[in-house]
Structures are given as C-alpha cells and as structure tokens.
Amino acid sequence: MEWLVISFERFILLYFAVLALTYAYFGYLGVRSVIVYSRELSPLALGDHLSRDVAKPVSILIPAFNEAASIVESVRSLLSMHFPRFELVVVNDGSTDPTLELLREHFALIEVPLAYRQVLPSREVRGIYRSLRYPNLMVIDKENGGRADALNAAINAARYPLVCAIDADTFLDADAVLRASRVFGEDETVVGIGGTIRPVNGAVVEDGQVTSLRVPKRWIERFQVIEYARAFFVGRAAWSKLSALMLISGAFSIFRKEALVAIDGYWTETVGEDMEVVFRLHRHYRSLGKPYKLLFTPDPIAWTEVPSDLRSLRAQRNRWQRGMLETLWRHRSMTFNPRFGRLGMLGVPHYWLFEAAAPVVEVLGYAALIVSAATGVLFAQFAVMFLLLALLYSVLFSQFAAGIESFLLARYPRTRDRMILLAASFLEFIGYRQILVFERFRACFQVRRKAKQWGARRRVGIREPAGR
Numbered sequence: 001m002e003w004l005v006i007s008f009e010r011f012i013l014l015y016f017a018v019l020a021l022t023y024a025y026f027g028y029l030g031v032r033s034v035i036v037y038s039r040e041l042s043p044l045a046l047g048d049h050l051s052r053d054v055a056k057p058v059s060i061l062i063p064a065f066n067e068a069a070s071i072v073e074s075v076r077s078l079l080s081m082h083f084p085r086f087e088l089v090v091v092n093d094g095s096t097d098p099t100l101e102l103l104r105e106h107f108a109l110i111e112v113p114l115a116y117r118q119v120l121p122s123r124e125v126r127g128i129y130r131s132l133r134y135p136n137l138m139v140i141d142k143e144n145g146g147r148a149d150a151l152n153a154a155i156n157a158a159r160y161p162l163v164c165a166i167d168a169d170t171f172l173d174a175d176a177v178l179r180a181s182r183v184f185g186e187d188e189t190v191v192g193i194g195g196t197i198r199p200v201n202g203a204v205v206e207d208g209q210v211t212s213l214r215v216p217k218r219w220i221e222r223f224q225v226i227e228y229a230r231a232f233f234v235g236r237a238a239w240s241k242l243s244a245l246m247l248i249s250g251a252f253s254i255f256r257k258e259a260l261v262a263i264d265g266y267w268t269e270t271v272g273e274d275m276e277v278v279f280r281l282h283r284h285y286r287s288l289g290k291p292y293k294l295l296f297t298p299d300p301i302a303w304t305e306v307p308s309d310l311r312s313l314r315a316q317r318n319r320w321q322r323g324m325l326e327t328l329w330r331h332r333s334m335t336f337n338p339r340f341g342r343l344g345m346l347g348v349p350h351y352w353l354f355e356a357a358a359p360v361v362e363v364l365g366y367a368a369l370i371v372s373a374a375t376g377v378l379f380a381q382f383a384v385m386f387l388l389l390a391l392l393y394s395v396l397f398s399q400f401a402a403g404i405e406s407f408l409l410a411r412y413p414r415t416r417d418r419m420i421l422l423a424a425s426f427l428e429f430i431g432y433r434q435i436l437v438f439e440r441f442r443a444c445f446q447v448r449r450k451a452k453q454w455g456a457r458r459r460v461g462i463r464e465p466a467g468r
Contacts, residue, residue, distance in 0.1 A: 066099060087158070103129075
C-alpha cells in the first residue's frame with residue numbers, strides 16, 4: 001500500500017510540474033502577442049484600414065433564448081458599432097419570456113415574407129421581421145432547437161461573406177468587428193477569428209457602449225474577470241501563435257460563411273458547438289490540403305454578463321467540461337496524428353491531458369492528501385509540494401493575467417480596482433477554485449446525459465446610468 005501511495009504522489013507532483021512549465025511558456029507567448037498586437041494596431045492603422053476599403057461586409061448572428069434582461073441593450077450596442085457595412089440577424093429560438101415582444105416594441109419590427117435559401121437544416125421558422133427604423137436589422141422567430149440550431153438558421157438568412165456569432169447578452173466595443181475582420185481582407189487563408197471576452201459585470205453601459213469600467217462588487221464575479229484574462233491572454237494567444245487554436249469562443253467569433261456551409265454548419269448534438277466547429281474546420285481544410293488559418297486576436301473586445309450566483313456558475317462550467325469532452329471524443333482520431341501537425345501532435349494531446357483530465361487529477365490529488373494524512377506516508381512532504389505546485393499553477397498565472405488586464409492593457413483605470421484584481425488572483429485558490437474543480441470532475445461522468453442546448457441562468461442585466 002505504501003509504495004502505491006508514494007508512486008501516485010510522485011505522479012501528481014510530476015503532472016502539476018509539467019503543467020506549470022507549460023503555462024509558463026504559454027504566458028511568455030501570450031505577453032508577446034499582446035504587446036506586438038497593441039503596437040501594430042493603433043487607431044491610425046484602423047483608420048487606414050477603413051480608407052483602403054478592404055473591410056468585407058459582415059452579418060452579425062445573435063441566437064437568443066429567454067434574453068429579455070439584456071437583448072435590447074445588446075442590439076443597441078451592435079447597431080452603434082463602427083463598421084462600413086453590416087447586418088444584424090437576431091434569432092429568437094422559441095423564447096418563453098418577452099424577448100420577441102421587446103424586440104418588436106423597441107425596434108419597430110414588422111413581419112415580412114420568408115425570402116432566403118435554406119442551405120443548413122434547422123427547426124421550423126415561424127416568422128421573419130424587419131425593422132422600420134434600422135434597415136440592417138432582421139429578427140427570425142423559430143421553434144426551439146438550441147444555440148447551434150439557431151446559428152444555422154441565422155447563417156441561412158445571412159447575406160454577407162463573413163458571419164460573426166455572438167451571445168445575446170454580449171456587448172461589443174464600437175470597433176471590435178473592424179479590428180477582427182480586417183485580417184480577412186488582408187489574408188485570404190484566414191477562415192476564422194476569435195477576439196477577447198471580458199465580463200461586463202460592474203460596468204456602466206450607455207446607448208449600448210461600455211462607458212465606465214469598475215470591478216464587480218461580488219467576489220464570484222471578480223474571480224471570473226481573472227479567469228477570462230487567464231484563458232484568453234495566456235491560453236488562446238499561445239495556441240494561436242502555435243497555429244493550433246482549438247477554441248474560438250461562441251460569445252464572439254467571425255468566420256467565412258462559405259467555410260461554415262462547407263462543413264454543414266454547427267453540430268446540434270453537443271453543448272460545446274463553438275469548440276466542435278473549430279475542430280471540424282481544422283479537419284476539413286487538412287483533408288483538402290488547403291492552406292488556412294484560425295486565429296485569436298487580443299483586442300477586439302466583447303463584453304459578456306458572467307454568472308453572479310454559484311448555481312449558475314457551476315452549471316456553466318459543467319456544460320463547458322461536457323462540451324469539451326464531447327468534442328475531444330468525436331475527434332479522437334486527431335490525437336497524436338502527425339497528419340494534423342502541431343494540432344494533432346501537441347494541441348489535442350494537451351487538451352486531453354491538461355484540460356479534460358485536469359479536474360480528475362486535481363481531485364485525486366486532494367484525495368491523496370487525505371489518504372496520506374490518514375496513513376502518515378510522506379504526508380508533510382507531499383502536502384507542501386502539492387500545494388506549492390498548485391499555487392504556482394493557479395496563483396502565479398492568475399497574477400500574470402491580472403497584470404496584463406490591469407496594467408499592460410489598462411482596462412481598469414482606478415488603482416483600487418487593479419489592487420482588487422491582484423487580490424482576487426490570490427483568493428480564488430481558497431475555495432472558489434476547488435468548487436469549480438469538483439463541478440468539472442462531476443461533469444466528466446455526466447457526458448452521456450441528454451444535454452440542454454441552452455444553459456439557463458439568472459440574469460441581473462446591465463447597469464444604466466441613473467435617470468435613464
């Protein structure tokens with residue numbers, strides 16, 4: 001028994017040591033990416049991009065289910081963005097709340113005849129509406145089929161060569177689409193781009209734009225500010241640099257419409273359609289032998305409302321874990337497959353070992369602490385090393401992400417807010433992290449259960465200035 005416990009302890013320590021070193025390298029790549037990008041894309045460069053008229057028109061796709069709390073402000077935000085030619089395609093996916101009624105009231109919608117070709121299958125469309133005030137706004141009302149099904153219906157109706165999928169509770173910076181889409185005009189091999197998602201909780205929104213940014217009041221929301229910065233500036237930036245990006249967030253992504261149509265749109269049998277569609281694009285272009293790029297860019301900004309209560313947060317992370325496992329299993333033939341280059345030999349194995357398996361290994365590590373304490377087998381030595389490595393992996397890279405968010409990008413101007421974020425990067429390891437790790441651990445054994453296509457959660461809405 002003693003040798004078994006010792007062997008397992010050594011495995012746990014080696015696992016977290018490799019994980020820490022891997023993310024140290026990712027952090028280096030992420031900082032380089034953010035610095036280079038911020039230098040290359042100044043406001044002057046954006047103006048030059050507009051003057052050269054290389055911006056391709058974009059269809060913004062907004063799937064919505066029970067989004068009455070935020071849908072009006074979200075659509076207003078998109079209508080006010082800086083872009084030469086775009087349309088909004090909002091899909092009401094059988095909402096049971098007043099989502100459709102609010103859209104009709106605030107944007108003067110009238111029903112028009114169906115007039116588009118259905119190239120992707122979707123649930124029945126019950127009606128199409130156009131706005132009397134905004135000619136570039138279309139609303140589709142359809143039977144409930146889930147987020148992926150709603151996106152497929154929106155792609156059918158989209159008129160433009162680029163399609164930008166965003167969540168209904170998401171707000172975009174005015175020039176976010178311009179920053180992301182400019183690459184498509186400069187490089188024809190680019191088929192998909194993802195930007196940075198930031199929590200909007202704590203912000204003040206006026207006329208659909210974030211005008212004042214403060215850290216949220218609740219610690220559960222503050223921890224998520226750190227998590228999002230870590231995921232995008234350390235994770236996505238590094239994989240993009242390595243040409244092995246495996247996830248473009250469904251909250252803000254832009255693809256060539258022809259590429260999505262070629263792979264039959266979004267897969268409706270998963271809760272992780274945003275990750276799965278990226279894997280399928282990799283597979284499609286690799287099979288054709290055609291050059292292609294799937295990229296992350298650090299500074300097209302999308303703001304999203306993150307869960308403000310523990311129940312909603314746990315449900316979200318459970319869904320994310322199940323979606324990742326569904327995608328990895330569906331595309332398991334890519335694992336250690338040299339035909340897929342760095343993606344197959346490095347990216348997919350990393351996701352199996354250090355993303356999918358991480359909650360299982362960490363929970364077993366906590367269990368090993370308890371067993372070691374009960375048996376007295378190297379308890380003190382293992383406990384110290386395990387906690388130090390866990391701290392190195394979690395706190396160090398949270399500090400790293402907080403530094404990028406607070407100081408390098410200076411999104412939070414107040415010193416007090418920056419200090420709170422730095423404190424959050426320490427405190428998230430005490431309780432918050434363990435709760436989410438155990439939820440992800442549970443999700444590993446729930447993959448086969450029937451998935452809900454929409455993750456219901458409590459919406460609190462976005463702050464408007466007093467008197468509005």
